[in-house]
Amino acid sequence: MLTRTLSHETWGDHAALIARSEGDSAGSVGKVNPQVCDVATPENPLELQYGERLEQVAVAYETYGELNSQGDNAILICHALTGSAHAAGIYESESVPGWWDPLIGPGKPIDTNKYFVICSNVLGGCYGTTGPISINPKTGFPYRLEFPRYTVRDMVEVQKRLADQLKVSSFASVIGGSMGAMQVLEWPLMYPERVRSIVPIAIGARHSAWAIGLNEVARRAITSDPKWNNGNYAPDEQPETGLGLARAVAMLSYRSFDSLEAKFGRQRVGATRDLLGVSFEIESYLSYQGVKLVKRFDANTYIYITKAMDDHDITEGRGRLPSVLKRIKQKALVMGISSDVLYPETEQKQLMDYLPNASYVRINSPHGHDAFLIEFPQLAVRLRRFLESL
Amino acid sequence: MLTRTLSHETWGDHAALIARSEGDSAGSVGKVNPQVCDVATPENPLELQYGERLEQVAVAYETYGELNSQGDNAILICHALTGSAHAAGIYESESVPGWWDPLIGPGKPIDTNKYFVICSNVLGGCYGTTGPISINPKTGFPYRLEFPRYTVRDMVEVQKRLADQLKVSSFASVIGGSMGAMQVLEWPLMYPERVRSIVPIAIGARHSAWAIGLNEVARRAITSDPKWNNGNYAPDEQPETGLGLARAVAMLSYRSFDSLEAKFGRQRVGATRDLLGVSFEIESYLSYQGVKLVKRFDANTYIYITKAMDDHDITEGRGRLPSVLKRIKQKALVMGISSDVLYPETEQKQLMDYLPNASYVRINSPHGHDAFLIEFPQLAVRLRRFLESL
Numbered sequence A, B: 001m002l003t004r005t006l007s008h009e010t011w012g013d014h015a016a017l018i019a020r021s022e023g024d025s026a027g028s029v030g031k032v033n034p035q036v037c038d039v040a041t042p043e044n045p046l047e048l049q050y051g052e053r054l055e056q057v058a059v060a061y062e063t064y065g066e067l068n069s070q071g072d073n074a075i076l077i078c079h080a081l082t083g084s085a086h087a088a089g090i091y092e093s094e095s096v097p098g099w100w101d102p103l104i105g106p107g108k109p110i111d112t113n114k115y116f117v118i119c120s121n122v123l124g125g126c127y128g129t130t131g132p133i134s135i136n137p138k139t140g141f142p143y144r145l146e147f148p149r150y151t152v153r154d155m156v157e158v159q160k161r162l163a164d165q166l167k168v169s170s171f172a173s174v175i176g177g178s179m180g181a182m183q184v185l186e187w188p189l190m191y192p193e194r195v196r197s198i199v200p201i202a203i204g205a206r207h208s209a210w211a212i213g214l215n216e217v218a219r220r221a222i223t224s225d226p227k228w229n230n231g232n233y234a235p236d237e238q239p240e241t242g243l244g245l246a247r248a249v250a251m252l253s254y255r256s257f258d259s260l261e262a263k264f265g266r267q268r269v270g271a272t273r274d275l276l277g278v279s280f281e282i283e284s285y286l287s288y289q290g291v292k293l294v295k296r297f298d299a300n301t302y303i304y305i306t307k308a309m310d311d312h313d314i315t316e317g318r319g320r321l322p323s324v325l326k327r328i329k330q331k332a333l334v335m336g337i338s339s340d341v342l343y344p345e346t347e348q349k350q351l352m353d354y355l356p357n358a359s360y361v362r363i364n365s366p367h368g369h370d371a372f373l374i375e376f377p378q379l380a381v382r383l384r385r386f387l388e389s390l
Helices: A010-023 A152-165 A179-190 A209-223 A226-231 A240-254 A257-263 A281-296 A299-310 A321-326 A345-354 A368-373 A376-388 B010-022 B152-165 B179-190 B209-223 B226-231 B240-254 B257-263 B281-296 B299-310 B321-326 B345-354 B368-373 B376-388
Strands: A035-040 A057-064 A074-078 A116-120 A171-177 A197-201 A331-337 A358-363 B035-040 B057-064 B074-078 B116-120 B171-177 B197-201 B331-337 B358-363
Touching: A035 A152, A057 A152, A074 A152, A074 A179, A116 A152, A152 A179, A152 A299, A171 A179, A171 A376, A179 A197, A179 A299, A197 A376, A209 A240, A209 A299, A209 B240, A209 B257, A209 B281, A226 A240, A226 A299, A240 A281, A240 A299, A240 A368, A240 B209, A257 B209, A281 B209, A321 A345, A331 A345, A331 A368, A331 A376, A345 A358, A358 A376, B035 B152, B057 B152, B074 B152, B074 B179, B116 B152, B152 B179, B152 B299, B171 B179, B171 B376, B179 B197, B179 B299, B197 B376, B209 B240, B209 B299, B226 B240, B226 B299, B240 B281, B240 B299, B240 B368, B321 B345, B331 B345, B331 B368, B331 B376, B345 B358, B358 B376
Parallel strands: A074 A116, A074 A171, A171 A197, A197 A331, A331 A358, B074 B116, B074 B171, B171 B197, B197 B331, B331 B358
Antiparallel strands: A035 A057, A057 A116, B035 B057, B057 B116
């Protein structure tokens, strides 16, 4: 076997590399500052889908580009499970660009010379928007498990309130992958007059048994960790074993047989024969991914968001799938990933069966579901073409 | 959505149903009794691949049919990770037939009127063969984590010693799926003169990064459970949460997107909105599978066996893959499963690229890896044809 120098950061670096190469012909949005907007108050509470109410909701968001006077040149970018509002540009304190930076900027496919781009942290997230780690105004303590359950539709409702406050009259497009694409599908059903096109990437109309099963395993990994303590852990004492294990399971589902084989194969960490030791690079990688997530994400939030994902079903309360999808008249670009084992192309093809105004693009990639965060050249070409056609 | 009556036992019952339908034209091996054979003693110790030594090894096994006077009408059946020697027939105390009962019996594809069929519990197993739950003769206590690490080659060595004691001169065929097929591939490389044909089902030449990753997650689930207690749990106080979680992850990999979708879809258990409650049938199913395994399997053994699987690599110490496979001159029937995500068909095709005397069969099934325990009609036709061609 060939000796390879492995780096756990390789995939992450890929984004930065592409960003730099695109940077030759297209600019960066540069330094950005996260902002916060109150979208629910005691006078204007947020009524949640399952009947509970939040009287105080702040949304963390970023914007790139300028809104026109009609308020109709906006694009909404929706993030995935562990994502944040930081889609593009760089923060003062960090050198790592946002998670879709190669696609967003002046001259880039989502062109900030033309569009006013918004990305906000979802309701119930842990990157600045009100969620389980926020202080419950009624108790003065963090909500933790007292936070109400919320759904993808509640996330969209919060985005709509943010759009109102930012004076966005309608979105030229709502774009996102994975859980972001769940929000993308809900937008034209909840606010058809406020969105003119959609780009759902690597998602289906409703969460599958397979995806629910994987989420459930992840949740059980967290709740089985004694340090989880029924959700009452200190912020710096997360159930790291459980959350790390949850991430390891998820990472496998985000990749693919072929990509892991190409990257790690049977490369060994060392010559250890220790029964409980790490023998292979793939084991080390999964462990490392867990450690990384524990540093940047909250265990309770992981439980809440995966529950919201499992409840994703655009037909809920709306009728049968064909009729629901036929209500989405907007121009749609549906993208699927050839090697996606979590949201396989059969799901996107089901969307295509009934969406009346959609075109389909396959992202050819060995990288599995995460290709929507990796295959920037393909995404760039397709997004640019689609947005230029609007 | 159609209302379906779900039963967790549906898949298991499938085997029994097929057994009954085949039973019209073919007989059962009937009542069987597990037997035990000593294959290592202080005078004849077992030297393990990694250098350790066992001075006392007993093997649990079953046989069906009669050995001929030349000792060459034997077939060895090799079991998978959580399997046992109970491949066919029924025990006095139980009504559930062995795990491959539809395929083994008088007039069945593995015809006990013609063949002497052996199935033994692997070295280090927990179904009667010496393993981590056995008493260490040097201490008088169970080995637990003091049991030496063993490999698939060690498993084969123990099978070979059993064959010697049973006066088997050579096997007409060695047959197995999944981990059983790892043993199948090792047999002609370790004892080429003792095996005349092989049937490896749903396996590759070496364990992939993907499969190692899944096993590692399962092991971490077990070792993260405080009740595991560094392996020192009482037999009736297993780390049930951890072992159950390990099984849930494994079950997902044994099935497929399509089979889980067809069986469970988004069927809900009830109307609960409880954050931590079980919402969907798939969650209930995975939990149930965990509970079932905890009752019948040992957590430490799970760790040991998955380590042995991860070390599966027929090239280890033997040279490059093409040359190693070309050494296997025996007639081979390689089977792959169309929906197998754990050991995908690419692995079996790699075997086919170099095995000099092999034919390939695809089992068309939506059921994923576990199809080798489910798709009995297809397996029956192919095995019968192959064995009749010998």
